[in-house]
Each structure stands twice: as structure tokens, then as C-alpha cells.
Amino acid sequence: MKKTLAVAALMSVAFAGAAQARDQIRIVGSSTVFPFATAVAEEFGKTTSFKTPVIESTGSGGGLKLFCAGVGEQHPDITNASRRIKKSEVETCAKNGISEVTEVKVGYDGIVLSNSNEAPEIDLTKEQIFLALAKTVPSKDGKSLVDNFYSTWSEIDPSLPDVKIEVLGPPPTSGTRDAFTELVLEEACDAFPAIAALKDSNKDQHKAVCAGVREDGAYVEAGENDNLIVQKLEANHDALGIFGFSFLDQNGDKLQGSKIEGVSPTFEAISAGDYPVSRSLYFYVKNAHVGTIPGMKEYLAEFTSDKAFGDEGYLADRGLIPMDAAEREAVRNAAMNLSPLSM
Secondary structure: OHHHHHHHHHHHHHHHHHHHHOOOOEEEEOOOOHHHHHHHHHHHHHHOOOOOOEEOOOOHHHHHHHHOOOOOOOOOOEEEEOOOOOHHHHHHHHHOOOOOEEEEEEEEEEEEEEEEOOOOOOEEOHHHHHHHHEOEEEOOOOOOEEEOOOOEHHHHOOOOOOOEOOEEEOOOOOHHHHHHHHHHHHHHHHHOHHHHOHHHHOHHHHHHHHHOEOOOOOEEEOOOOHHHHHHHHHHOOOOEEEEEHHHHHHOOOOEEEOEEOOEOOOHHHHHOOOOOOEEEEEEEEEHHHEOOEOOHHHHHHHHOOHHHHOOOOOOHHHOOEOOOHHHHHHHHHHHHOOOOOOO
16 A cells, blocks of 8 residues: 555656646546537636647546556546446556546436437337347247347337347447446346346356347447447438437437337436436546646536536536436535545
8 A cells, every 4th residue: 555655656746747748638438428528628618718628539448448547647637437437447546556536427318229210219128128139148938048049120029120130339348338238238137037047056157148249240339439320320220329318319300219118218207217228427537637737626617517517507408417406516516625436
């Protein structure tokens, strides 16, 4: 522990001397949080004397890897994440001299399955989504597990469209992929007795089956660029895409959200907790950079202001589902006090 603190102290001193090399906040991370962070950065650049932050969409996992690599002007100051930071990532940060990180919860978001609004609207259960996308599924008689053999939606359920299963979605580095796996695939898998039985007999296999996504072309990894998925759905009316609600909200003239468990992905349904696939959004601040990279405290103040992430804030206009007033106040206080993350 003493050695880690000594390393952190030396890195901070070295950083303080070199910080003049960068006078702009550098942000990496989630493609879902990217449009919200961009809106805040633009407002921050217009209304303060500081330069507009540079933001790079790397995915949640990729952003946390960059963020946790070390202290110093060559490393990012903030990383956006569409899932909570993992304990292993906190440990990596600490190992690399990042002793204090502040967690800032942004609000809520829904994960949608969307298609062209010129295609029929589809209503899916989590179990049907699992059968469409899982790498391993129950056999026809339900007694064993086999490689996924479903090629059309109607093979899963005759009420679904008789079209090829083709779903464009995020890669494993994405927080959206992590959240989709947890909230849809892992929740649905135990509805099938052959999979549920593995919980007692082989926990590792159970976890792999519940989280495994097929690799035979039915699920297409579309990178970290959600706008690219939107473009592909416009071109292919049979395909579905997975991304955050905000992208559906911003492209409502082209796309529609599929119902899940009979509930449409609307602002009101997600806010009320009725839509079954929703998650929290975050960003993480490297406390050692505050006071050295210009404008970081002011950026935090802008992002956590009611005019930004409040009920009537400009981020709600872009599809963010706001927290209630009491939670926003608690988040704001933690951010402005740079309260260190504890897990």
C-alpha cells in the first residue's frame, strides 16, 4: 500500500510539471453517453472561458482501459460508461497510481431493439430474444443444449415475422453489450429447464451458456458507432439493431422501437420503470487531474446542473431519462466534493 501511494505521489508531481502540455479536458468511453457528454462539452465551451473538451467514443470497456492506464497528461481525465465500473477495473486503476476516482451517475437509459419504421412493429419476449441470439440453445425437445439452429424469427414463434434473424449490435467492449447480456440474455436463460439445471451441476458452463452470443452471422457486431447501425437499419428493413434509447429518440423519423414484454421503449415507460430493459449511465473522473487540467470542476458543475441533467434539461431533450431531484442533488454533491468511489 505504501509503495502504491508513493508511486501515485511521484506520478502526480511529474504530472503537475508536465500539465501545461494540455489545456483541454480529454474524455473517452461509452458510445451511449457520447452524445450527452458532447452536448455538455459544447455548452461548456460556449459559456465558459475554457476550451471545449475533446471526446472520443471508444466503448465503455475501451474507455476504462485507457482511463485506468495511469496519471498524467497523456492519459484521459474522464471516461464515460454505460455500465458501472467493475471491481477489477478499480484495481487496475489503483495498480497504475490512480488512487481516487469519483463516480458521477448521469441518469437512465433504455436498451432498445429497433428496426425501420417502414417494417412491421415487432413484440418480443426476453426468451424469444435469447433463442434468436444465444450461441447455445435448448434442442427442439428441450432435453439437451445445442448450437443455435434458428434462422428465422418465425421458427422461434409462428406469430413472429418469417424473415431471417439479423441483429446489428455492439461488440464485447461496449457497456451496452454488457448491459444487454445481463438484462436480457442472462435473465431469460433460466426459463429453459436444460439451462437452469446447469446452475447446480456446472456453474461455469451455466454462465457461459447464459452470456454467449452466436457467431454464425445472425448477430453482427457493428462496432462502437451507433449511427452506423441506424444507417444499416434504414437500408435493410428486415434487420434489427441494438442501441441506447437516445439514438432511437433522435432517429424517430426513420426507426421504431420493438416492444419487449408488451412495453414500448418510450421516455415515459423507461422513466416509470415499466420498460424491462433499462440501465444507469455514468462517467468517472480522475481526481488527480482536477486542479491541473483546466476546467474540470467547471465541467462537472455544468454536467450536474439542472439545466443539463434535470427534468427539463437539455440532455432530456436528447433522450436522457433524468433521475429524481433528490438523487440528482446527491450526485451533484458527490461530484463537486470529488467524493472517492467506494465499492
